[in-house]
Amino acid sequence: MGAISRRQFVAVGAGGVIASMLMPGSRVFAAGDTLTIAFNVDLPSWDPTVGASAVNPTIQAIYRTVFDQYIGQKPNLALEQGLLTDWGWNKDRSQVWMDVRKGVVWHDGSPMTPEDVVWSLERAGKPDSGNPIQSLWSTVGKFKIDGNRITGQVLSFDPTYFKWMAFLTGYVLPKTYYEKVGAQGFERKPIGTGPYMVDEYQANSFLRLRANPNYWRGKPPFGTVVFKFVTDATSRVAEVESGSSDVTLDIPYEEYDRLRKHPGFAGEATPISDIGMIFITNVPPFLDKNVRLAACHAVDKDAIIKRLLRGYGTRIDTLEAPQYEAYDPTIKVTHDPKLAAKLLKASGFSRENPVKLKIQTTRGFKPKDYEMIQAIVGMWRNVGIDADIEVYEIAKHFELRMAHKLAPAAFYNWGNAIGDPSTSTGFAMFSKSPHSAWKTADVDKMIGPLWGEPDEKKRIAGYKAVDRYIAEQGYVLPLLQYVQPVIYKKSLRVTPNVSGALQPVLIHKA
Amino acid sequence: MAVITLFGVAVVVFCLLRVVPGDPVAMMVGPAASAADIAALRAHYGLDGPLPLQFLTWLKAALVGDFGTSITRHQSVLSILGAYLPATIELAFSALLVAILLGGATAVVATLLRQHRTSAAIDALNGVFLALPDFIWALILVLAFGVAVPLLPLTGRIDPSIDVPFATNFLLMESIITGRFAVAGNIAAHMAMPTLALALPLAAVIARVLRQALNEAMVQDYVLLARIKGMSELRLILHEALRNAVGPTLALTGVQATFLIGGTVVVERIFAYPGIGNLAIEAVINRDFPLIQGLVLMFGLIFILINIAVDLTVVALNPRLRHV
Numbered sequence: 001m002g003a004i005s006r007r008q009f010v011a012v013g014a015g016g017v018i019a020s021m022l023m024p025g026s027r028v029f030a031a032g033d034t035l036t037i038a039f040n041v042d043l044p045s046w047d048p049t050v051g052a053s054a055v056n057p058t059i060q061a062i063y064r065t066v067f068d069q070y071i072g073q074k075p076n077l078a079l080e081q082g083l084l085t086d087w088g089w090n091k092d093r094s095q096v097w098m099d100v101r102k103g104v105v106w107h108d109g110s111p112m113t114p115e116d117v118v119w120s121l122e123r124a125g126k127p128d129s130g131n132p133i134q135s136l137w138s139t140v141g142k143f144k145i146d147g148n149r150i151t152g153q154v155l156s157f158d159p160t161y162f163k164w165m166a167f168l169t170g171y172v173l174p175k176t177y178y179e180k181v182g183a184q185g186f187e188r189k190p191i192g193t194g195p196y197m198v199d200e201y202q203a204n205s206f207l208r209l210r211a212n213p214n215y216w217r218g219k220p221p222f223g224t225v226v227f228k229f230v231t232d233a234t235s236r237v238a239e240v241e242s243g244s245s246d247v248t249l250d251i252p253y254e255e256y257d258r259l260r261k262h263p264g265f266a267g268e269a270t271p272i273s274d275i276g277m278i279f280i281t282n283v284p285p286f287l288d289k290n291v292r293l294a295a296c297h298a299v300d301k302d303a304i305i306k307r308l309l310r311g312y313g314t315r316i317d318t319l320e321a322p323q324y325e326a327y328d329p330t331i332k333v334t335h336d337p338k339l340a341a342k343l344l345k346a347s348g349f350s351r352e353n354p355v356k357l358k359i360q361t362t363r364g365f366k367p368k369d370y371e372m373i374q375a376i377v378g379m380w381r382n383v384g385i386d387a388d389i390e391v392y393e394i395a396k397h398f399e400l401r402m403a404h405k406l407a408p409a410a411f412y413n414w415g416n417a418i419g420d421p422s423t424s425t426g427f428a429m430f431s432k433s434p435h436s437a438w439k440t441a442d443v444d445k446m447i448g449p450l451w452g453e454p455d456e457k458k459r460i461a462g463y464k465a466v467d468r469y470i471a472e473q474g475y476v477l478p479l480l481q482y483v484q485p486v487i488y489k490k491s492l493r494v495t496p497n498v499s500g501a502l503q504p505v506l507i508h509k510a
Numbered sequence: 511m512a513v514i515t516l517f518g519v520a521v522v523v524f525c526l527l528r529v530v531p532g533d534p535v536a537m538m539v540g541p542a543a544s545a546a547d548i549a550a551l552r553a554h555y556g557l558d559g560p561l562p563l564q565f566l567t568w569l570k571a572a573l574v575g576d577f578g579t580s581i582t583r584h585q586s587v588l589s590i591l592g593a594y595l596p597a598t599i600e601l602a603f604s605a606l607l608v609a610i611l612l613g614g615a616t617a618v619v620a621t622l623l624r625q626h627r628t629s630a631a632i633d634a635l636n637g638v639f640l641a642l643p644d645f646i647w648a649l650i651l652v653l654a655f656g657v658a659v660p661l662l663p664l665t666g667r668i669d670p671s672i673d674v675p676f677a678t679n680f681l682l683m684e685s686i687i688t689g690r691f692a693v694a695g696n697i698a699a700h701m702a703m704p705t706l707a708l709a710l711p712l713a714a715v716i717a718r719v720l721r722q723a724l725n726e727a728m729v730q731d732y733v734l735l736a737r738i739k740g741m742s743e744l745r746l747i748l749h750e751a752l753r754n755a756v757g758p759t760l761a762l763t764g765v766q767a768t769f770l771i772g773g774t775v776v777v778e779r780i781f782a783y784p785g786i787g788n789l790a791i792e793a794v795i796n797r798d799f800p801l802i803q804g805l806v807l808m809f810g811l812i813f814i815l816i817n818i819a820v821d822l823t824v825v826a827l828n829p830r831l832r833h834v
């Protein structure tokens with residue numbers, strides 16, 4: 001090839017730009033068969049069982065598109081058949097059994113077998129696996145395979161074992177392929193049994209997927225799916241507004257309302273399994289029950305949702321959202337500033353002599369997080385609580401929470417895509433959990449027996465009782481269930497997913 | 511000297527990361543994680559030993575080119591940097607080129623019209639460009655050319671529908687060299703807005719400094735002599751004044767170029783451009799210690815190389831400095 005002159009170089013640059021703008025022919029795929037999603041987070045890793053991305057609820061949308069879970073989950077959080085067609089415990093809860101779906105093939109064409117399932121479960125349970133919830137997977141072991149049935153010995157009974165098979169890190173990976181290519185090889189070229197196969201992946205840029213022709217649930221709705229990783233919300237709005245992307249999510253509610261009025265767009269705003277809450281730590285001044293309850297009764301959650309979140313949110317009074325199994329609508333913590341002032345007065349505090357405390361919050365991590373805390377601090381001030389706001393990064397929150405060093409009050413959001421009370425009230429309130437802030441024996445006494453409770457009805461009833469007790473004691477201040485805005489072209493139809501995972505298989509042509 | 515600087519950077523970054531709040535293990539533990547899970551993860555990522563031992567282990571490996579494995583990406587830091595750096599190099603180089611051309615042209619035109627009222631207008635406009643930081647330009651460009659008049663692609667580095675294999679990560683250069691001009695055009699279109707966002711503030715700086723230097727040069731004796739000989743104003747500026755005025759501008763451009771690399775962090779984020787700036791934000795959010803250490807070391811190395819290059823160029827352009 002000859003040398004390029006300066007003039008040619010400039011001409012190529014300018015001509016190329018123009019050509020790319022004018023030549024739709026440079027597209028390889030038919031636009032009608034391609035779904036482009038402006039996605040809100042990047043995908044750091046392809047291993048859905050290891051590291052931070054494995055426990056990121058948003059990324060599950062991508063993992064569920066390429067891999068399959070042991071057990072599937074419907075958009076309303078109900079469990080359904082996945083790679084397991086049936087499952088359960090024996091009568092005395094000493095064994096589990098699982099039936100593996102027949103006829104499923106990996107993206108490389110090789111058959112998915114019970115050995116893959118056992119290998120995935122054993123790998124997840126190994127202490128050196130890097131699985132963030134390895135201890136849960138290690139509660140069952142000594143697996144045996146008989147045809148398509150797997151049995152395993154229960155080493156420590158956990159009633160949520162099967163529910164986790166539809167949740168974080170509950171994915172079946174290809175044993176033979178993984179052992180052949182190794183961890184880094186798998187990162188370069190991952191394969192699963194999911195509806196779409198990885199065609200091209202450019203980290204921090206885009207992921208292009210092709211429909212899996214052998215998918216066991218049938219042909220996926222689009223031939224090609226593109227996830228564009230657009231972490232900036234303004235850019236995501238611009239992506240759909242300019243027509244560069246077909247769907248996007250988690251945009252500011254103001255933008256959602258504006259775009260919904262546009263004739264070319266439709267939208268879904270669905271309450272998802274993610275709640276906003278304020279952790280209360282068992283340190284002064286919250287060791288005083290009056291102060292705790294005053295802090296809870298002073299907050300007007302409905303006003304926060306209406307004025308700050310434009311009505312997009314569902315008020316909650318326990319850590320259970322309405323779609324969760326242990327949700328009890330009869331548990332109410334009323335907005336009652338007079339009662340709050342009375343409670344504070346009983347402890348010697350008033351507007352003139354307020355109780356002082358610190359509240360920590362993120363700023364911009366969740367919609368209007370800082371603004372919500374500002375509003376709450378204003379509501380508290382009206383009844384006699386003088387709170388200083390400290391803004392911190394989410395990384396600091398995790399570190400402080402794990403070390404039990406959070407401020408007396410700390411804002412956080414809590415996801416629970418299986419809707420089980422152990423994953424909300426249990427882990428958020430049990431003192432031995434690294435995630436709890438209120439650590440006292442009275443709560444432990446109630447939650448402790450529920451971890452291994454084999455009677456499901458009794459277990460759920462037990463958690464409802466714990467939630468009522470926690471509300472009465474003011475051990476936590478639940479605020480609201482978040483609503484996820486999804487905006488898309490009118491030519492599409494999107495099925496909302498309460499788990500918050502925007503899966504391409506839930507998007508169809510209208 | 512460069513080695514000592516890099517060593518200093520490595521020590522400072524290593525210590526800072528362990529002092530500032532944010533524990534990578536705390537970031538990744540799931541709701542069902544137990545204390546044993548947390549201990550196992552610490553051991554898994556080599557974060558359980560004493561700090562001096564952790565540093566020595568890292569340093570020993572880094573000396574043979576092993577910067578560790580990214581906690582979030584599960585790949586070697588070196589391979590990740592190798593994948594991302596070319597994108598930022600192409601972007602920064604384009605921005606620098608555009609900034610020099612725009613800034614240089616503005617300075618020459620303003621000098622040419624220095625006794626005309628238009629000169630004040632150019633100065634005022636330049637002031638506006640100088641006052642707006644790169645991320646504001648980025649947002650303005652998104653609204654202007656991404657939404658209002660959607661001429662340019664908003665995000666990414668290349669259209670996801672283009673299925674073309676690349677041998678290197680220098681996508682633009684490779685496309686030009688291999689004659690795939692439509693692909694090169696697509697990449698250039700994707701780079702246009704981030705390039706402009708980075709280039710416009712730098713162009714304003716270059717224009718101001720170069721214009722000042724040209725103004726000073728234009729009253730020197732050698733320019734007067736050339737003018738008496740009948741040389742046109744444009745020729746005077748380009749052939750006589752510019753060569754003498756370019757020295758200080760180049761030195762300043764070198765310094766500004768390092769800021770330009772820093773500016774890629776925000777601009778790449780807004781345009782979802784897959785470079786080391788975008789990568790750095792992800793690494794910091796996730797407290798990916800090995801990746802942050804690798805990134806900072808590489809930023810340090812880039813700054814050192816830019817400064818060396820500027821020093822050499824200034825010396826090359828100014829014969830008097832060669833004998834200092």
